[in-house]
Amino acid sequence: MSHLARIFILLVATAVAQVAHADDAGMQERFDQKYATYLQADSQALLPLPQLEKPAWKKFQESRPLRKVYSEPDKFYNNKVYVFTLYQATDDGNYYLDAVGGFWGMDELIYGPLLERDLQ
Numbered sequence: 001m002s003h004l005a006r007i008f009i010l011l012v013a014t015a016v017a018q019v020a021h022a023d024d025a026g027m028q029e030r031f032d033q034k035y036a037t038y039l040q041a042d043s044q045a046l047l048p049l050p051q052l053e054k055p056a057w058k059k060f061q062e063s064r065p066l067r068k069v070y071s072e073p074d075k076f077y078n079n080k081v082y083v084f085t086l087y088q089a090t091d092d093g094n095y096y097l098d099a100v101g102g103f104w105g106m107d108e109l110i111y112g113p114l115l116e117r118d119l120q
Contacts, residue, residue, distance in 0.1 A: 027086070028070045030120045041076040049097070049111040049118060057098070057110040065090040075099070080107060086119075095119060 032039060038047050052060070069086040077084070082101030089096070096112030 024069045027119055028072060031086070034120060039075065039077055042079070043077070044079045046078060046109070047111060049114060052096070052110040052112055054108060054110065057096070066096070069095070075101075077101070078109070082107070089113075
């Protein structure tokens with residue numbers, strides 16, 4: 001393969017990665033706007049999304065390919081501080097939100113499967 005072809009492939013791959021990253025950041029912003037009332041420091045209401053139990057989530061993580069869309073630390077939720085990590089299953093496109101936090105990270109809430117419309 002010629003040197004110019006390699007450079008072209010590298011440039012295209014970089015552009016695709018930048019577009020995907022911009023979409024991921026946009027999804028995070030849209031999620032934060034849609035669920036703003038649930039993400040306030042004084043809110044104790046849980047997100048109106050389907051929940052998964054921890055054992056089912058662990059089994060799911062081991063059996064399906066997941067892509068990390070974004071991770072947001074220091075997120076106020078349910079009157080505690082969490083790290084929100086949004087994953088997308090690469091086989092069916094569904095999303096899963098893993099919220100870990102509380103006292104020493106002992107609290108974990110998992111939401112999914114979610115469709116893109118649930119996040120916007």
